[in-house]
Structure formats: structure tokens, C-alpha cells
Amino acid sequence: MIEFHNVSKRFPGGHDALTNVSMHLDKGAMAFLTGHSGAGKSTLLKIISLIEKPTRGQALLNHINLSTVTKSQIPYIRRKIGFIFQDHQLLFDRSVFDNVAMPLTIQGYRHQEIAKRTRAALDKVGLLHKEKSLPITLSGGEQQRVGIARAVVHKPMLLLADEPTGNLDPVLSREIMQIFIDFHQVGVSVLVASHDLNLIDELQKPVLTLNRGQMIHNDLDYVPDFLG
Amino acid sequence: MAAGNIRRDNPATSNKLTAYFLHHLQSLVFSLGKIYSAPATTIMTVAVIGITMSLPGGFYLFLKNIDAMAGDFRSSTQITLFLDFGLDEKSARSLERQIASTANVKSTQFVSRAASLEAFRETSGFGKSIDTLASNPLPHTIIVEPANNADTFTIKNLLNSLQSLPEVDIAKLDTEWLERLYTILEIAKRAVGIITILFAFAVLLIIGNTIRLDIQNRYQEIVVTKLIGATNAFIRRPFLYGGLWYGLLGGITSWIIVEAGYMAISEPLNRLNMLYQADLVLITFSFHDFIILITSSTLLGLTGSWIAVAKHLNQIEPT
């Protein structure tokens, strides 16, 4: 699903956010990406989501070399991915339903199909009864769940989450992580960046650790797929 | 999945094309909804566009009226032919018939020297003194009315050819003031043209700026939709339709403003007509004018937003 071969990212100004990072996440696998603040976690996720390009090395998504993707192809590749942000990035001028339906609207689904899939996604995160509410009226945990529903509504092959529990208390964080595990169990590939080490320990999934842009720990390289 | 068929293995919908047009329709309605949900900004923008466009519109209508009035004058233009003294009434009348059948002549009227003298006696106030004249000093005259559609040049030609007739002593037409009026009208038309171009640019700038602010206000929304896979065309659409609505509503507003001004003027004019049994009629926008006004304001709206979108929207990328 994701392959990095000696990927380096140097930002203008000379700062190295990633240095010689190699990794691969198989189709259907799940892993956590950890590391101190500034270690390069977001940068790695941004390369996969085509927000940044590697300065050296190769990053592949589904065998597509992300360095060679043209501007007009970017939207179509992003549709393969579901993103979850730390601050959920919901739009406050429309209902929960309309927020979750956005990926489907963008892709030109038909009205009935949109209604069906949006309700299914909301049901999965336990918020079907809130479909008509405005996001502003929801709690932080509920907003994050709406964000997850929006990320999965179009059935992406890969879920990327950048510190999805950063703003939540431990109980809510565990709830959110459990939702990711549920999606992993139905075959979706999941990569979650987080520095909540206690919670990650508890969940028993492969861990990738970055330190100053270098991969210092990589469970994926020696944990066979059937254990992951 | 290979790089080459990224587009094709999109989740299919049962009818992509229908969905495509449906989205156009949705954007159209959605952008109207946006406009509706921000009434203060919208009313301001639409009012500014309406007022801006009503100026060239009003000037245009003013000129149209002056032009029509000048046309009335032109159709009342007459050429007076003073015939040779030696010409008897019978030959003079046959000359009149001959002139009546030439091109660019609408009608002719024969006035005998006796009738002229009679009219002169009655209107001049010299009645008594005229009686003391031994003989009638006036010649027979023919009054020629040029065809309605004859322009200044045609009338001049007609005048020259009538002048060159051997029976005609003097052919007289006071065209100087008319020509002056036409020159002024010509200048005024050009001025209105320049004003229209300037104000069209103003409308472009107003709409471009409104859309630019709209894009800035919805920066976050644009970033999020790009991240979840929206194409630039998809993101562009509601803004373009927004500009289209501004232009359309602004055009209608300018039409209402000019019509209101027209009604304000024609009401006292009607009273004037009643009092003096005059027949002054103001003309207003024709249906054709209305369509041109609305179409051009809508196109200006679309162009203005297109420029703003091309300049500002494509720069926004997620970071």
C-alpha cells in the first residue's frame, strides 16, 4: 500500500524533516507512527497525501510514484485516502450530514447513494442521531467522530490520521483508536501518527518511531503480516 | 492500479453525466443560497453594480430620446423653392407634380403667389401697406418635404438637385442647426461609449474583488475540499456562479433604477402634455435593450469572477 525508499525531505531553508526513511505498509495493515514533536510524523503523512514532495528517494502509494504525479491527477489519488486531522477540520456552516457527505458530493455520487452511504458512515461512528445537528453543537469527541465518518464515507483503501486524539481525554482517545481498529479489521489500511505512547502500548499494533527525521524503530520490517 | 488509469477506477455512479449536470445545478442553487444567507454583503455588492451600470444605461436612454426628438425635427425638415417670377401658375403646378414623384421626396405643397401674399398680409401686420403695392412682389413657392428616412447627406443632395432646376430661383433649407445637433449627438454617443467601457471595467473590478474576498473567507473550506479530493473545476464552480448571480442581479437593479428615473420624468411630462396639448413622448428601454443590459451584466459578472478565481483560487494548496 505504502512504500518509502530512502525518502528525504529538506524544506526550503535547509531544514531536514526526513532523512533516508524507508518503510512499507502492506495492504490491510495497521501501524502507529510515533516520535517527539518535530520528529517528522506530519511530514511523512503529507508526502503520502501529496501535500509535500520528497526531495530525495521514492515514495509509492499503490505502486504509483508520488513524485511523478501531475497536478490534475492529485484529486483522484487523494480519493483513495481518508484523512483524519487533529482538529477535525469540519465546516461549521453546514450540518453533520453535509460534512460527512462531502467526499461523495465531490465525486459526483447520486443523491440516494449519498444519503445511504452517509447514514451508514454516521452509524458506524455512533452519530446517526446527530445528522441534522451543526458541528458546533457537538462535543470534541463527537466532532472527531464526524471527522472519521467523513474520512471513511467513500470507502478509501487507506486511512491516515495525524494526532487524531491530540485534543481528547484518555477515555475518548481509546474510543477513537478503537474505531480505527474496527476499520482495520474490515480490511482498510491504517496509519496513525500519535505521541500517546501509553495508549499505543495498550493497542498492540506495529509501531514506527521517528527521531529527528530518522526512522529509529520499525516493527513493520520484522513483524510478519499474520501477527500484525 | 497503475498510474495511467488513476481516473478510471474511481467508484462508479450509475450515471456520472447526470451527476455532473446535477452538480452544476447544485452549485448554481448553492451559490444563490450563499448570496441569500449573506444578505448585507450581497445587497451592497448588487447595489454598487446596479448604480454603476445605471449610469451608462441612463445616458444611453437620454441619448436615445434626444436622437428620437432630432429624428422628429428631421422629418419636419422642409425645403422651400422660390420659383422664377416669370413662371406662370400652370407650369409651376406641373413642376410641383414632377418634383413630388422624384426619389427621397415625401410630399410637396404648392403655394401660389396670391396665397403667399394673403398669408403674409394676415400674419405680418403690414396689411394696409401691402395694399399700396402696385404688384405682388412674391413668387410662386413649392414646399418640399424629404422622405422620412432621408439623412442629412441625402437631404443636401436633394437640395442641390432642386436648386439646379431652371425654374427654381432659390432653394432654401436651414440645415445648419440640425447638422450641429447631429455632430453634438455623435460626440455624446462616443462619450457614452467611453463611459460604458469604463464602467464595465468598474463592474469587473467590483465583482472580482467581491469574489476574491469570498475566496479568502472560505479559505479553510477550499483547503479541506482539496484534501478530500476535489478537482479545481469543482471548487471553482460555486464562485463562478456567484459572480454570475451578482452580475444578473446587478443588471436587473440597474434596469429598475433607470426605469424609476424614467417614470419620475415622464409623470410631469404627461402633465405638461395635458396642459399644452403637446405630444412629447419619452422612450424607455426596449425589450432588446433590456436583454442586452442583462446579458452584458451577467457576462461581466462571470468574467470578473473568472479573473478572481484564476488569480486566487489555484494558489490555495493545503499545507
Ligand SMILES: Nc1ncnc2c1ncn2[C@@H]1O[C@H](COP(=O)(O)OP(=O)(O)O)[C@@H](O)[C@H]1O
Ligand atoms: N513547511 C515547512 N517549512 C519548513 N520547515 C518545516 C515545514 N513543515 C515542517 N517543518 C519542520 O520539519 C520538522 C518536522 O515537522 P513535522 O513533520 O511537522 O513534525 P511532527 O509532526 O513529528 O511534529 C520540524 O522541525 C518542522 O519545524
Ligand SMILES: [Mg+2]
Ligand atoms: Mg505533526
